[in-house]
Amino acid sequence: MIIVMARGASDADIAAVVEKIRVAGLTEHVSSGTERTIIGAVGDERVLTADMFEPMSGVERAMRVVKEYRIVSREVHPDNTVVSVRGVPIGGKTIQVIAGPSSVETPEQMAASTRSVSAAGCRLLRGGAFKPRSSPYSFQGLGVEGLEYLQQAARAAGLPVVTELTDVRLLDTFLEYDVDVIQIGARNMQNSDLLKEVGRVNKPVILTRGLSATVNEWLMAAEYIAAGGNHNIVFCERGVRGFETAYRNMLDVTAIPILKRETHLPVIVDPSHAGGKAWLVPALAKAAIAAGADGLLIDVHPNPSEAWCDADQALTPSELATLMRELAPLAEALGRTL
Amino acid sequence: MIIVMARGASDADIAAVVEKIRVAGLTEHVSSGTERTIIGAVGDERVLTADMFEPMSGVERAMRVVKEYRIVSREVHPDNTVVSVRGVPIGGKTIQVIAGPSSVETPEQMAASTRSVSAAGCRLLRGGAFKPRSSPYSFQGLGVEGLEYLQQAARAAGLPVVTELTDVRLLDTFLEYDVDVIQIGARNMQNSDLLKEVGRVNKPVILTRGLSATVNEWLMAAEYIAAGGNHNIVFCERGVRGFETAYRNMLDVTAIPILKRETHLPVIVDPSHAGGKAWLVPALAKAAIAAGADGLLIDVHPNPSEAWCDADQALTPSELATLMRELAPLAEALGRTL
Amino acid sequence: MIIVMARGASDADIAAVVEKIRVAGLTEHVSSGTERTIIGAVGDERVLTADMFEPMSGVERAMRVVKEYRIVSREVHPDNTVVSVRGVPIGGKTIQVIAGPSSVETPEQMAASTRSVSAAGCRLLRGGAFKPRSSPYSFQGLGVEGLEYLQQAARAAGLPVVTELTDVRLLDTFLEYDVDVIQIGARNMQNSDLLKEVGRVNKPVILTRGLSATVNEWLMAAEYIAAGGNHNIVFCERGVRGFETAYRNMLDVTAIPILKRETHLPVIVDPSHAGGKAWLVPALAKAAIAAGADGLLIDVHPNPSEAWCDADQALTPSELATLMRELAPLAEALGRTL
Amino acid sequence: MIIVMARGASDADIAAVVEKIRVAGLTEHVSSGTERTIIGAVGDERVLTADMFEPMSGVERAMRVVKEYRIVSREVHPDNTVVSVRGVPIGGKTIQVIAGPSSVETPEQMAASTRSVSAAGCRLLRGGAFKPRSSPYSFQGLGVEGLEYLQQAARAAGLPVVTELTDVRLLDTFLEYDVDVIQIGARNMQNSDLLKEVGRVNKPVILTRGLSATVNEWLMAAEYIAAGGNHNIVFCERGVRGFETAYRNMLDVTAIPILKRETHLPVIVDPSHAGGKAWLVPALAKAAIAAGADGLLIDVHPNPSEAWCDADQALTPSELATLMRELAPLAEALGRTL
Incomplete structure (x- = not known):
């Protein structure tokens, strides 16, 4: 000081x-x-x-002269951490693309989504059962029924699942349903009670950046989880709030190299929520990878214009397949694999 | 549409x-x-x-042409709502100043704080027992013991209390301790599970604006509470995140008349958290009142430089008394009373 | 360092x-x-x-430990500076309201505007002859003809004039027309060539804050003017760019006490451009005064909905008169006069 | 409407x-x-x-339903425009990297800089002779002498030059010195008098985005230039102002695909000014190219820590050479060439 x-x-x-x-x-x-x-x-x-x-x-x-974060800091842990999700490594040489629908709707929609995720070559499935929405009158997710459909589809395809936890009271349910990766959403990045609880379980956590969180606050939020004993943390950048109205949020691509310098933990990017438009996803996904991200989190839906939420941002199965084909040479040019 | x-x-x-x-x-x-x-x-x-x-x-x-909020909208409820806290009205002609320490520390500190709040003419006491902090290594509040000290001091002085709820699992405890006003803090403005729960109880709620929440998102967060049946909601502006580094957050004074036009519910302002410096509080408090706010939420501490958190922003008892003396003629010039 | x-x-x-x-x-x-x-x-x-x-x-x-600004700094000049505009003091006990139309349109419009400004009790007239607009296809101001109409109306009423200089090549014309106060607009706050030139003349300058300028950058822009020898500088806050879309810009009311601490120079506020809506002007004007501003810059037009630019934000003559009546007791409550 | x-x-x-x-x-x-x-x-x-x-x-x-920009709009000109700078195409299949020192210092420094730019394979040289600085006490550029040194070095190496114009009175001097590309800096993006003047000359213009300009305002600024008859415009993104303090400005990578959709004109990115740190340049440069940018503007200095300004952000000659080697396969993976 x-x-x-x-x-x-x-x-x-x-x-x-x-x-x-x-x-x-x-x-x-x-x-x-x-x-x-x-x-x-x-x-x-x-x-x-x-x-x-x-x-x-x-x-x-x-x-202050010294940073406040310790466990997540690269200063105390110089080597990259690779977070393993049932054998799928996040943070190593391979770039992982986690894909799936924003919200779980029906067993059929999940089956179709999962097929397209697998077919495109992705190794992790996402799907939302509990949806934090701006309006109380919007669809809030299927809840536990959604976890059921998600796991059914995922287990059939042999894919680990990522899904968002919004309420501390549901953590046990998540453990019962054997959710593979718990995502903490942007709205809950500073929900310290929730962070403390997921810090006590032995499950990888994707910690999404809050809409106006500084990188330092984000690292401190991860420190909350790490301080509880759970060091399997993946940072997820999904755009921050800015003044621009031409798109939804501003993807903070600079945060990627900054995080890579400050922490040993993996960093992924969600280009779907950042831009808010499906046509922006390929450009943002490529930028994220080029800037050094370890993976992506992408919305895909068998029929985007009929999606129950975030219809605007979901790729079609064929758009996802095209994107994966385009990302492969890019990963290679960067010395990585897809 | x-x-x-x-x-x-x-x-x-x-x-x-x-x-x-x-x-x-x-x-x-x-x-x-x-x-x-x-x-x-x-x-x-x-x-x-x-x-x-x-x-x-x-x-x-x-x-969209029509606004998404309904119950909190002035369009459907043209008259101002006055929220009554054990007989103390928020949102009427009288401006209410809610004061107290950022965190409850000891029975002695609470007694001294409460004396200064009463002596200055304030009618509501605040004090934090559960403190959401950026760092897991910072003091997190006394917890239930803090509620105890807060109520002891408050009941002795006959003041209703305002305190922040951060965890949905603590709502019953808040009801047991008969907390008079539940504050939802900035970090939890979009914690929809928490909003739904406080929407089901019969207690006034102060809903603090999230650091980067638009006025529309804030109104929708209130709609979450209102949709559960609890219409006793008070909006609290405490500054938003901006690019300026000369102070902590940017007090959005324009949000006051905007809210007054869009909703029938009361609006208060927290100049202590907004500016983050005690010396800024008087100017910001006056600006808030002049812009039409119905009240203030102010940090006061018997000995600010020894406060366990937010030491920088707490007024001394004598500074609070001076501010109250200065606000009185201002309120009168605006056709209100203090 | x-x-x-x-x-x-x-x-x-x-x-x-x-x-x-x-x-x-x-x-x-x-x-x-x-x-x-x-x-x-x-x-x-x-x-x-x-x-x-x-x-x-x-x-x-x-x-850095020491601030970069020197001449404008209160550290080297502890007493308030009062800038005198043909005998009208800005920065003293009296609050000055500078009013007039956003753009000069016709001799008749200027005559009517000036009458309303005088009648309301304002002592300085504003009017734009050169208008920096977002679109090249929008009305760009009457130019020199506008200066002519402005001065005609102002001299008839005995009011000093404030008008914006956008082009360094027009400075001589401004001097010929004996403009009393040169305003530097938000878009030109960091146009250092323009700042240097107005630093060499002997005319008061109103330096409007850039839309995303920090207070420090604003003080440094003033230092550019001061370094040329012209110390008659008035700061004008007019809102900064933020994420909120419910109004045009975010009035940074906190900047007022910050400036008052950092500099000895006067500070005024433009609530018309900040909020962008006439109905917001009274609340923002009052907040500005309550926060310690030395004056206001207000758009008024004889017939706002027919104004050639900024129609949305101009007060009618009667709204200006009402506002002045409401500001008087407020000024008094703050120990000042109007 | x-x-x-x-x-x-x-x-x-x-x-x-x-x-x-x-x-x-x-x-x-x-x-x-x-x-x-x-x-x-x-x-x-x-x-x-x-x-x-x-x-x-x-x-x-x-x-409004229809966009305000016309000439720069892709709606009226669906094909990409390629701006040719003495035979070097900007906006075609080839990605152009414009490199050079932030400020021209001495003939020796320019000679060394130019050698490193050529050696790395860049085809355009940049160098600042007129430097808009935040402080009047900082080095303001060598002025006309700087143009002299810049052209000497550039002509010897056969490279076209890019340099910033800050003052409308210097346009003739720029034409006399046969500057190949006129850059309009971030601080002058809405200096409409300057935009109008460069709209009348027959020289390519790089239009840098203002620190808080929306994409729409930026397009309208280009429309100012285009409306004067000069359609050789290149957009340059260099980061916008945000709340993050971990780096200088926030590179708005999303603006690249947005611009590519809205306008037929080329888009380049300045990763040096955006991040403000040399070590960030490679990651940001790659992200920009991956997102679809047509080129880069990069600071290089023979000896960065002795640079007269922006020392923090300049690459060394060897870092530039490495970056160019890394960009080549990336460009290829994206179907472009370097």
Whole structure:
């Protein structure tokens, strides 16, 4: 922690800051400049916060030097982590494309979806049973019945499943249905009670970035999960809120290399939710892979214009197959495989 | 719903849209211009969504005409709603200032806080027992023990209490402790499971705006609560995420008159969390009142620089008293009382 | 400047940073912590920039301690500056409301506008002759003819005029027409050539904030003007770009107290352009004044729905008169006059 | 234009809207629904604006149907435009990488920079002679002397040059020095006087997106240039302002496919200014190409840590060479060449 004193801070002000540093078990390092005094707190900075110092008399600003995240940090774990989902690795040389419908609708729709996912060469199936929607009057997902249809289709095809958990009370149900990967959605990225609970189970977690979460907040949300003991975390970028109205959200492609530098955990991208339009998915998917993403999460539906939600963004089975064919040489050009 | 067809849409494209409108039970109104055809869907628009039409061949755009919120809408309830909290009205002529510490720490701290809140003339006490924090290593609140201290202090002073609920599993505990107003925090504004549950109880709810929620999404979140039967909802603006780094969040003062026009429910403002600095609170509090807010939510602490969280933003008891003295003539100039 | 070295920075890395500090004429202060070394550069920090150090080997981050602005800074000029416009003070106890039409249209429209501005008790007239528009096919302003009509109406009523300069080649024309206050619009806030030129003349300048300018960038833009010798600068907040679509721009009311702390110069607010709707103007105008603004810039038109541009946001003469009547007691409650 | 009347709009309100549509030379199409009346204006919508209708009594909203841009629109010019710069095509199958130092410093630095640009296989040289900076105390560029050094180096290597024009008064100098491509920087994207002037010359223009410009505003800025007769326009995305502080600006990769759909003109990306850090450039450059960009604009400097500005973001000559080697297979995988 660096504490910048205001011009004209008194000796007593400086002494009070020094005292507070010592009480916290750290050592001060006082540097008196021509205009200002700067005080460094040397020791385990993690017990300090800026707002322990900023309200004090004569203090202008306090700045953290060390990052707050630990377990998820690449600093403490330099090698890439590969998260294995029933043998399917996320975060290694192979790029994984997780595909499926935004919401589970019927056994037939799931069977058709799963066939198209398998046929396109994807190794993981997604499908939403519990849908967080903006309107209480919109379809909220089939619930437990949806988990049933999802697993039926997935098990028949031998694909592991990814599905979103929105309510902490449903975690046991997810475990009963043996969901392979629990997704935490954008709206729940800072639902710390939910994060703590999934931190206690032994299931891979896809942690979707909140719509206006900074990368630092996102890493701290992962730290909540990791602190509970579950280190099988995959970050999922799905666009952030911006001022542009020409598409739904702004895919933050820069977050990919930033995360790759800050954390050892895998990073995937959801181009379907980011752009909100099926025709944008191929360009965004390619950009994500080119920027270093370890995988994609893609909406596909046997008949998009009849989908019960997110109809606008789902690829048709044939569009998914085309995209997979186009991604293969791209992956190769980047030294990876699909 | 208005569906704008693309240039060059075929007759078959138009017929398909018309068919979909009819299947939904509405009537079409086709208007063929020089460049484009525009189709209006006449009837109960609420069963339609833009993405039912936008993926269809030949459709350029679909636009909703009627708002999605109903119960919270001023259109269906033109008069202001006054939410009564054990006899204290929020949303009437009187401006209510809810004050207290960000987090409950000790019985002594609560007693001192409550004295300063009462002494300043405030009629509602706040205090956090469950604290959603960015870091899992930060103080997470005293939990149930905090509810205990909060109610002890509040009952002694005869003040109703406001406290934040973060976990749906704690709702019964909140009811047992007879919490007077349940606050839903910014991070949980779109936690629909939590919204549905508080929609079923008979307690006033303060619904804090999410950091990047649009006013429309905020109204829809309130609609989730209202749809469950609980219409005692108070909106709380606390700043949104923006690009500016000179302060914490950007207080969206324009949202106040917008909400006042769109909904009959009361609107309050939290200038402490918005600006994130105690010295900003008076200016922001006055701006909020001048823009038409019905109340304020203010952090106060007997000794801010020793506060266990949000130390930077808490007023001292004497600063709160000064602010209340300054707000009184302002309220009067606006035709209200404090 | 504080330079934070990365974990594992070598002695040679540290030596190189120290050398660079010394070459720039400052002194280093090295503080070796348990995890990292932090180096302070003591002396005139203004010759240093973060990017002199950040690309160096072993450097994690460099942080400025002292602000970059000087002349406009309150640190070097603690007392408020009052900018006088032909005897009308901006920045003193009196709140000034500058009103007039967004664009000058005809002599008759200007005469009617000016009458309404005078009648409402405003002391400064605005009117646009050169209009920066989003579309090249929109009305671009009457140009020099507009300056003519503006001054005719203003001189007849004895009001000083404010009008926007968009093109550096027109500065002489503005001086010939004896424009009293030159406004720099949002789109030109970082047009440094224009800023330098108005920095050389002896006319008050209203510097409108750019749509996505930080407060720091805005202060630096003012510093461009001030560095040329012209210290008669008034800041004008008119809303920033955000994600909300319920209104045009987001009025950044927090910027008002921030500016008041950082600079000695006056601050006014343009609620008409911020909200973009006439019905929002009163609430935003009151919020601005309550937050500490020294004045307002308001669109008024004899017949808004026939205005040649910005029709949506102009008050009618009677709405302006009502607003002025409502602002008077508010100003008084804040210890000011209107 | 579609005009949505408010609930309860009177017959007189509707008649007034109809009258205004007719006066503008269009025909109305009135559609009376159960709750609201919707009026379509059929004919040349470009003479109408939303704010001609929105202030009228009984009008809730007016919405444009047809886009405002014409010449730059793909609707009127379906085939891709290839902009030729002294024989080097931008916008065709070949991806062009424009590289060079952010600012021209000395003949030696320009010679070394140009050698590295040529050696890496780039076909266009960039270099800044006039630098728009945030601080008036920062280096503002060498000015005309910089143009001299730039052209000397470029002509010796046979490379066309790209350089930024900030001041309309310098256009003739740019023509005298035979600058090959005029860049309009982010700060000047809405400097309409400058846009109009470069619209009158016969030189390709790179139009950089403003920091908070929507894609629509950007297209309208291009329309300003095109309306003057100059259709040789290249769009340059360089990141937009967002809330994230982990990097400088947010590269809006989604804008690439959006532009490709809306306009026939080429699109390039500046990953150096977007991310603001040299180490981010490769990932962002690859993402841009994968998303469909026609080229890149990249900062390179013989010795980045000694650069007079933007030191943090410049690649070394060897990093540029490596990037070019990595981009080649990527371009091929996308069906393009480098």
